[in-house]
Amino acid sequence: MIELEGLTKRFGAKTAVDHLSFQVRPGVVTGFLGPNGAGKSTTMRMMLDLDNPTSGTVRIDGKHYRDLPEPLKHIGALLDAKAMHGGRSAYNNLLCLAQSNRIPESRVAEVLDLVGLTAVAKKKSKGFSLGMCQRLGIAAALLGDPEILMFDEPVNGLDPEGILWIRNLMKGLASEGRTIFVSSHLMSEMALTADHLIVIGQGKLLADMSMADFIHENSRSYVRVRSPQQERLKDVLHEAGIDAISVPATGTLEIDGVASEQLGELAAQHQIVLHELSPQRASLEEAFMRMTADSVEYHAHAPGSPGLPPGPGMAADNPARPADVPAWGAGYEATRKGGE
Numbered sequence: 001m002i003e004l005e006g007l008t009k010r011f012g013a014k015t016a017v018d019h020l021s022f023q024v025r026p027g028v029v030t031g032f033l034g035p036n037g038a039g040k041s042t043t044m045r046m047m048l049d050l051d052n053p054t055s056g057t058v059r060i061d062g063k064h065y066r067d068l069p070e071p072l073k074h075i076g077a078l079l080d081a082k083a084m085h086g087g088r089s090a091y092n093n094l095l096c097l098a099q100s101n102r103i104p105e106s107r108v109a110e111v112l113d114l115v116g117l118t119a120v121a122k123k124k125s126k127g128f129s130l131g132m133c134q135r136l137g138i139a140a141a142l143l144g145d146p147e148i149l150m151f152d153e154p155v156n157g158l159d160p161e162g163i164l165w166i167r168n169l170m171k172g173l174a175s176e177g178r179t180i181f182v183s184s185h186l187m188s189e190m191a192l193t194a195d196h197l198i199v200i201g202q203g204k205l206l207a208d209m210s211m212a213d214f215i216h217e218n219s220r221s222y223v224r225v226r227s228p229q230q231e232r233l234k235d236v237l238h239e240a241g242i243d244a245i246s247v248p249a250t251g252t253l254e255i256d257g258v259a260s261e262q263l264g265e266l267a268a269q270h271q272i273v274l275h276e277l278s279p280q281r282a283s284l285e286e287a288f289m290r291m292t293a294d295s296v297e298y299h300a301h302a303p304g305s306p307g308l309p310p311g312p313g314m315a316a317d318n319p320a321r322p323a324d325v326p327a328w329g330a331g332y333e334a335t336r337k338g339g340e
């Protein structure tokens, strides 16, 4: 288990990590999310004693990192895939780490095999592609067979086969009861891998909850209906006290807070033909955008138009947020009000 209490890091006037308190528990994959500059890497560096906190503490299985007798046997981490010594072979990079942590040499060949690098074990790592470096960094993290593993952007540079491999690896390690903490900007991948989420924005904790709860609480779920008798359907819905939003771009209606079964039966009672009746499940990406819209530090503007008002469909107070996506807090309330 990893435990953070009041963890804070200031760089001059900049507060990168702001009183973070949370626990990363064993047996599940915990995703670590936040917009660019939110403080994820700084937090992970403090977990590994690579940066000193301004205040607060991190405990790894109850101890400070520097009090762990052989740290690699407790916690393995991939932070920077390019951090290996480029002039050494993959094998020798791992051997040095093994020797300084009293790990038997036989483990080096084992982890190289596990990450699929046996064929290039004797090659210097400076010639490795980003994907190969990621695999070597993962091999280093696994070297001490630790109970806790931390990966910063582990799928960066991996091809689809590599992405699938790391996903299954993390899930497998978690199912063995290990603690797995992983950051990624790839929301679709995170949605497939993590069971629990820690979300931060501008160094502060925004969410600490299951993946399912996070998506449920931060997104709008609705039913999409398409009918050649749309106006008639709208009248029927209106008579039944159900609000429907017309979406001219797709020629559909969107209905909040009513089950698709109820809508289908209502249409059937009035002999209205439906071409589509589909409950829309929100994605992690949508939920993440909604929650962090107000903590995004770096906004892109259209080329040549810095500072221009938000484009059509974007929020007035935040050009990175679509106008129909309420800010955090307001969004939650709107969803709840619509659904109750």
Ligand SMILES: Nc1ncnc2c1ncn2[C@@H]1O[C@H](COP(=O)(O)OP(=O)(O)OP(=O)(O)O)[C@@H](O)[C@H]1O
Pocket: 011, 014, 015, 016, 034, 035, 036, 037, 038, 039, 040, 041, 042, 043
């Ligand atoms: N050594 C440093 N000196 C000064 N400021 C720093 C330093 N390291 C990080 N920062 C600042 O702290 C903030 C958090 O940075 P950090 O790299 O932890 O964010 P992040 O969530 O990992 O971002 P990204 O997703 O872009 O990798 C940023 O504003 C960054 O500029």
